[in-house]
Amino acid sequence: MQLGHSKDHRPDLPQLKLMAAAAQPSGLLLATDLHPGNAADDPLDVPLIRRARAQLGRNGLRSAGDCKRAALATRADIAGHQDSYLMPLPLTGETRQALPGWVNAVVTGAQEVVLLYATDDQGTVSLFGAGYEFERPCAAVVDGKAFTWVERVQVVRPFALARRQGAGLEERLRRAAEEVRRLTPAVGRGQQQSRDEARLRAAVAGILERLRVTGYLVVSWEREERRRKCYEGRGRPGPGRAWHWEVAVRYQVTAVERLEEVIAEAKYRHGWRVQVANLPQERWSLQECVLIYNGGRSLGRDFHVPKDVPLGIRPLYVREDEQIIGLTRLLTIALRLLTSFELTVRAKLATASEELAGLYEGQPKRKTSRPTATRLLKAIARMGVTLTHVSAEDNSRWYVSALPALLLRILALIGLSPTLYTGLAGNTG
Numbered sequence: 001m002q003l004g005h006s007k008d009h010r011p012d013l014p015q016l017k018l019m020a021a022a023a024q025p026s027g028l029l030l031a032t033d034l035h036p037g038n039a040a041d042d043p044l045d046v047p048l049i050r051r052a053r054a055q056l057g058r059n060g061l062r063s064a065g066d067c068k069r070a071a072l073a074t075r076a077d078i079a080g081h082q083d084s085y086l087m088p089l090p091l092t093g094e095t096r097q098a099l100p101g102w103v104n105a106v107v108t109g110a111q112e113v114v115l116l117y118a119t120d121d122q123g124t125v126s127l128f129g130a131g132y133e134f135e136r137p138c139a140a141v142v143d144g145k146a147f148t149w150v151e152r153v154q155v156v157r158p159f160a161l162a163r164r165q166g167a168g169l170e171e172r173l174r175r176a177a178e179e180v181r182r183l184t185p186a187v188g189r190g191q192q193q194s195r196d197e198a199r200l201r202a203a204v205a206g207i208l209e210r211l212r213v214t215g216y217l218v219v220s221w222e223r224e225e226r227r228r229k230c231y232e233g234r235g236r237p238g239p240g241r242a243w244h245w246e247v248a249v250r251y252q253v254t255a256v257e258r259l260e261e262v263i264a265e266a267k268y269r270h271g272w273r274v275q276v277a278n279l280p281q282e283r284w285s286l287q288e289c290v291l292i293y294n295g296g297r298s299l300g301r302d303f304h305v306p307k308d309v310p311l312g313i314r315p316l317y318v319r320e321d322e323q324i325i326g327l328t329r330l331l332t333i334a335l336r337l338l339t340s341f342e343l344t345v346r347a348k349l350a351t352a353s354e355e356l357a358g359l360y361e362g363q364p365k366r367k368t369s370r371p372t373a374t375r376l377l378k379a380i381a382r383m384g385v386t387l388t389h390v391s392a393e394d395n396s397r398w399y400v401s402a403l404p405a406l407l408l409r410i411l412a413l414i415g416l417s418p419t420l421y422t423g424l425a426g427n428t429g
Contacts, residue, residue: 002038016324019044020332021052024064025295027339031055032332034325041068046077059083062279064293070276076140079149079278086277086293095274102155103272106132107265116156116287118294131156133286151278156290162271169266172211177256179207180219184253193250197223200251216263220255341414342373348413358406376410383407387424398425 003014015037021030031051035044049063059082063069067090078085089095105111116129133154140147183203185191194200200221208214225247232242277289284292318324346369349356355367359379386401400422411418 002036005037016328017041017044018328018332019048021048024062026343028343029332029336029339032329034328042071042074045069045071045074049074049078049083050081053081053083062086062292072138072140075151075276075278076138076142076147076149079138079151080140080142080147084277084279086275086279086289088273088275088293091274099155099272099274100269102274103269106155106157107268113157114286116290118291128160129156129158129290131286131290149278151276152281152289154275154277154286154289156273156275156286157271158273158290158294159271161273162267165270166267169213169216169263169270172213173216173258173263176207176211176213176217179211180204180217180256181253183207184221184251187250195249195251197221197251216259216266218255218257218259219253220257221251221253224250224252226250338373341376342371344415345373345376345410345413346370356406356409380407380410385421400425 003011005011006013006015017035017037017039019033019035019041021032022028023030031048033044033048033051045065045068053059053061061083063078063083063085065085065087067088070087070089075085075087091099102111106113111132113130113132115127116131117125118128119125131154133152135150135152138149138151183200184194187193194203204219205214208217208219228246228248230246231237275289275293277284279289318327349369349371355369356371357367358364359368359371359375360366361378361382383404383406384401385403385407388399388401390397390399403418403421407421408418411420
């Protein structure tokens with residue numbers, strides 16, 4: 001356990017790092033590794049991938065992950081063992097420098113894009129993005145030998161991501177305009193006026209830079225003077241007495257103008273991301289690659305379940321490494337069981353073209369064919385199953401109340417017998 005970055009906003013607590021490989025699309029964990037919380041991700045991916053490959057006993061696997069798995073050494077090891085990869089590149093280093101040029105080629109019309117479509121469960125086809133791809137050579141050292149391969153660089157713009165980033169820009173522009181106007185409040189009691197133009201200019205620039213809207217807004221202000229005749233010395237003024245003008249200066253922001261053309265062009269550049277793959281192009285098109293990555297089961301959800309209810313390991317009140325490792329591995333077994341439970345129920349419901357009702361609190365008629373394991377367990381926990389003991393003279397008996405229909409159906413879906421409950425009446429001693 002080492003101090004490190006905490007996604008739960010608890011940097012005061014030591015952290016551990018759990019590396020996991022899961023099958024897609026089932027989400028079942030294949031392998032897990034535990035490391036100190038301050039360990040970097042890059043060196044930990046290759047050993048985990050090799051463990052999963054050895055466990056499955058085959059090559060030709062497709063590896064997908066987040067941008068932390070996109071290190072060149074990791075991609076080289078995957079490609080060098082006749083596997084394939086599909087993952088986004090982090091916006092750092094060479095990618096950060098090259099991305100504006102890749103996007104600019106589309107904005108200026110020099111590069112054509114392919115429209116990307118998706119089909120939902122009801123068969124409805126919708127446009128969700130656009131993008132293009134190109135190939136580039138790569139080289140690295142794998143197992144002590146030089147290895148070269150060709151990868152596909154896919155520059156993709158999901159429209160939903162572009163809309164979110166555009167909305168974020170609009171919110172920052174609104175906040176910037178409000179904060180700039182508050183720099184020069186109206187004259188009144190308790191209102192501090194801006195009397196130094198250089199300081200005002202620096203404050204405006206600081207706001208625009210902090211909110212990342214420099215170049216999108218033009219701020220104008222004007223200089224106001226108030227002159228008052230003041231006589232020298234004390235007492236009542238008389239003829240010929242010396243006097244001077246006392247000038248009070250204040251600056252007032254008069255306008256915060258939006259540069260609409262610049263803002264519009266910036267929005268054209270929103271939403272772009274880069275992913276790389278070595279999948280054969282003749283089999284996997286750009287659209288199919290994007291859909292494969294978008295449709296992958298997120299391990300983030302799997303990690304959230306054991307950290308929260310119903311497993312809840314936050315925080316771990318243990319100190320010894322053996323306790324930490326053992327308890328964490330026990331929880332990964334529970335996560336496997338929870339995932340298997342969910343997949344089994346969903347598969348049986350899909351086979352029967354059935355939907356379950358009664359899983360949502362306060363919505364008894366709402367139905368779903370894809371319930372989560374957590375929701376199923378919560379529904380079971382809310383059910384009333386009563387074990388009653390009746391004793392009269394020499395006769396003593398136990399009774400179990402009738403099981404709810406929803407519980408009976410869930411037990412049938414996962415292949416368990418109702419005697420798990422009804423058998424309590426015969427095993428009470």
